Amino acid sequence: MEPKVLLKMKNIHKSFPGVHALKSVDFELRAGEVHAILGENGAGKSTLIKVLGGIYTPDEGEIYIEGKKVEIKDVVTAQKCGIAIIHQELVLVPYMTVGENIFLGREPMKGKFVDRKKLHEEAQKLLDAYGMDIDARTMVGKLTIAKQQMVEIIKAISCQSKILVMDEPTSSISDKEVSFLFNTMRTLTAKGVGIIYISHKMSELDEICDRVTVMRDGSYIATEVVKETTKDRLISMMVGRDLKNYYTRDYANQGEVILKCENISDNHMVKGASFELRKGEILGFAGLVGAGRSELMKCIFGLTKNYTGDIYLDGKKVNIKSPTEAMRHGIALVPEDRKHEGLYLIQSVKFNTTIEVLKEFIKFIHVNKNKEEEITQRYIDMMATKTPSTKQLVGKLSGGNQQKIMIGRWLATSPKILILDEPTRGVDVGAKSEIYAIINKLAKEGMSIILISSELPEIINMSDRVYVMRDGKVMGCLGHEEVTQEKIMKLAAR
Ligand SMILES: Nc1ncnc2c1ncn2[C@@H]1O[C@H](COP(=O)(O)OP(=O)(O)OP(=O)(O)O)[C@@H](O)[C@H]1O
Ligand SMILES: [Mg+2]
Known part of the structure; x- marks a missing residue:
C-alpha cells in the first residue's frame, strides 16, 4: 500500500533583501514518519518551516495538505490545516502561566470570561498524561529552557495536529529529556502524525528519523531513507565536500x-x-x-x-x-x-x-x-x-x-x-x-x-x-x- 502523504511542498521560493533563502525547494511528509531536514547554518531550514507555518509567504510555489492545494497566508490558517510548529527560538509568553500558554487563543470560557480554573485543570491533565513534572500554574518565565520546550510540545500535541514540526528541539535539553521527547514522538507517529525534525545532531538521525531531506544554500539536494544511507554521504551532500579532519588538535607542551x-x-x-x-x-x-x-x-x-x-x-x-x-x-x-x-x-x-x-x-x-x-x-x-x-x-x-x-x-x-x-x-x-x-x-x-x-x-x-x-x-x-x-x-x- 502506498504510504499516505500528509504534506507536499513544491518549488518553494523565498527571498529576503540580499538573500535568496529558498530556491525551488520540494518536500514531502508521510503519515507516521519522522522526516529530518539536514543542512548547514543558513541553508534555509527554518525559513522553509516558517513558510509552512504561515509566518512567511513564499514568492513562488505550492503547498498541498493531503492532496488538497492550500494557501497558508497566516499562522491561524496553518493551525486550521493541522500544522503545529515548535520554533527554534521559543515563543512562549513568559509572564503567563504554563496553562495559559498551552491554551492561548482557545481558552475554555465561562460566559464572557476565561474559565481559569478549568483551563489549569485541563492543562495539568495533559502535563500529567505525558509524565511531565510541571505545575500548570507556574509562570513560564520561571521554567528552565528545557521545561519551556516541553510546554511547547504539550501545546502542539493538545492542538491535535497532524503535522508537527520541531526546529532543533534538543539543542538545550538534557539526555533524560531527549529520551522522553523521543518516546513522545514515537507515541505520536504511531497515531499517524507526521513529524518534521530539524537537528544538527547526526546521531539522532538513526535513533528517531525514518527519512531525511538535505538542503544546501537554499536548494533542495536529496531525500534519502535513513537506514539506507550513511553519515558521510549525508555530510558531503550538506557541505558540498568531504570533511576529512573533523577535529583538529595539536597537543603541545603546556606553559605555566x-x-x-x-x-x-x-x-x-x-x-x-x-x-x-x-x-x-x-x-x-x-x-x-x-x-x-x-x-x-x-x-x-x-x-x-x-x-x-x-x-x-x-x-x-x-x-x-x-x-x-x-x-x-x-x-x-x-x-x-x-x-x-x-x-x-x-x-x-x-x-x-x-x-x-x-x-x-x-x-x-x-x-x-x-x-x-x-x-x-x-x-x-x-x-x-x-x-x-x-x-x-x-x-x-x-x-x-x-x-x-x-x-x-x-x-x-x-x-x-x-x-x-x-x-x-x-x-x-x-x-x-x-x-x-x-x-x-x-x-x-x-x-x-x-x-x-x-x-x-x-x-x-x-x-x-x-x-x-x-x-x-x-x-x-x-x-x-x-x-x-x-x-x-x-x-x-x-
Ligand atoms: N527575516 C529575515 N530577513 C532576512 N534574511 C533572513 C530572514 N530569515 C532568514 N534569513 C536568511 O535566510 C537564510 C536562511 O536562514 P534559515 O534561518 O532558514 O537557516 P537555517 O537552515 O534554519 O540555519 P540554522 O541551522 O543556523 O538554524 C540565512 O541566510 C538567513 O540569514
Ligand atoms: Mg534554523
Missing part, C-alpha cells in the same frame, strides 16, 4: 599555570570547586546538566559577585567583581544562552561584533568607522559567518550564524583566557569543524581555553585535560591520553 581557582562556592550551585588552567591549554569541563559548570565560570567572569574561595591569575590573588574587571584581566566568556545573555537581535552584525571591544577601549582609542568595519569583517571571515553584510540585523541571521557572531565578539577582545560555554550548540557539522580548528589555532598561539560542552566526543577530542563536575564539585581530572566516555560518565553520574 595562568589561572588557579581554589574552593569556589556561590552559595547556590557551586560547592567548593578547585582547578588549574595552563597557558595554551584547552581545558574541558564535562558533567551533567546542573553540575554547576556554567555557574562556576560565572564566578570567574565576575557575573556572580558574592562567591567565596580564591582566584589567582598569574600567581596573584584577584577579586573579580564585574565582567568589566574580568575583561581587564584578559578573560572572556561566551555564554550558553545567547538570546538572553548577550545578543542584541535588533542591532547589526557590526554592532554585535564590536560592542565589547568598544566598551572597553572607547576611552583610549579614536573609534573610526573603518576600524569597526575591519574588525567585523575579520571575524565574519574567521568564523565563516553567513550574512549579506555587516549591517544586517543579527535577529535576521540563522540560529547557528548568531552563535558565530557571539564567539567573534569575544575573540575580538583578544582575551588571554577564553571561556566557551557550549560553543557548538546549534552549529552545523561543517562550522563545528571550523570552530574546532580555530580553538586549536588560538591555543597554539598561547590562548588558554576553557571548553564547557555536553557533547562528550567534542570534549574528548579537543581537550588537553578534562575536569568532571558533579553537584557543584570537581570530581576528577582526566588527561587526554586516558580520557574516555566511560571514565567521564563514571565521575559525572550520581
Whole structure:
C-alpha cells in the first residue's frame, strides 16, 4: 500500500533583501514518519518551516495538505490545516502561566470570561498524561529552557495536529529529556502524525528519523531513507565536500599555570570547586546538566559577585567583581544562552561584533568607522559567518550564524583566557569543524581555553585535560591520553 502523504511542498521560493533563502525547494511528509531536514547554518531550514507555518509567504510555489492545494497566508490558517510548529527560538509568553500558554487563543470560557480554573485543570491533565513534572500554574518565565520546550510540545500535541514540526528541539535539553521527547514522538507517529525534525545532531538521525531531506544554500539536494544511507554521504551532500579532519588538535607542551581557582562556592550551585588552567591549554569541563559548570565560570567572569574561595591569575590573588574587571584581566566568556545573555537581535552584525571591544577601549582609542568595519569583517571571515553584510540585523541571521557572531565578539577582545560555554550548540557539522580548528589555532598561539560542552566526543577530542563536575564539585581530572566516555560518565553520574 502506498504510504499516505500528509504534506507536499513544491518549488518553494523565498527571498529576503540580499538573500535568496529558498530556491525551488520540494518536500514531502508521510503519515507516521519522522522526516529530518539536514543542512548547514543558513541553508534555509527554518525559513522553509516558517513558510509552512504561515509566518512567511513564499514568492513562488505550492503547498498541498493531503492532496488538497492550500494557501497558508497566516499562522491561524496553518493551525486550521493541522500544522503545529515548535520554533527554534521559543515563543512562549513568559509572564503567563504554563496553562495559559498551552491554551492561548482557545481558552475554555465561562460566559464572557476565561474559565481559569478549568483551563489549569485541563492543562495539568495533559502535563500529567505525558509524565511531565510541571505545575500548570507556574509562570513560564520561571521554567528552565528545557521545561519551556516541553510546554511547547504539550501545546502542539493538545492542538491535535497532524503535522508537527520541531526546529532543533534538543539543542538545550538534557539526555533524560531527549529520551522522553523521543518516546513522545514515537507515541505520536504511531497515531499517524507526521513529524518534521530539524537537528544538527547526526546521531539522532538513526535513533528517531525514518527519512531525511538535505538542503544546501537554499536548494533542495536529496531525500534519502535513513537506514539506507550513511553519515558521510549525508555530510558531503550538506557541505558540498568531504570533511576529512573533523577535529583538529595539536597537543603541545603546556606553559605555566595562568589561572588557579581554589574552593569556589556561590552559595547556590557551586560547592567548593578547585582547578588549574595552563597557558595554551584547552581545558574541558564535562558533567551533567546542573553540575554547576556554567555557574562556576560565572564566578570567574565576575557575573556572580558574592562567591567565596580564591582566584589567582598569574600567581596573584584577584577579586573579580564585574565582567568589566574580568575583561581587564584578559578573560572572556561566551555564554550558553545567547538570546538572553548577550545578543542584541535588533542591532547589526557590526554592532554585535564590536560592542565589547568598544566598551572597553572607547576611552583610549579614536573609534573610526573603518576600524569597526575591519574588525567585523575579520571575524565574519574567521568564523565563516553567513550574512549579506555587516549591517544586517543579527535577529535576521540563522540560529547557528548568531552563535558565530557571539564567539567573534569575544575573540575580538583578544582575551588571554577564553571561556566557551557550549560553543557548538546549534552549529552545523561543517562550522563545528571550523570552530574546532580555530580553538586549536588560538591555543597554539598561547590562548588558554576553557571548553564547557555536553557533547562528550567534542570534549574528548579537543581537550588537553578534562575536569568532571558533579553537584557543584570537581570530581576528577582526566588527561587526554586516558580520557574516555566511560571514565567521564563514571565521575559525572550520581
Ligand atoms: N527575516 C529575515 N530577513 C532576512 N534574511 C533572513 C530572514 N530569515 C532568514 N534569513 C536568511 O535566510 C537564510 C536562511 O536562514 P534559515 O534561518 O532558514 O537557516 P537555517 O537552515 O534554519 O540555519 P540554522 O541551522 O543556523 O538554524 C540565512 O541566510 C538567513 O540569514
Ligand atoms: Mg534554523
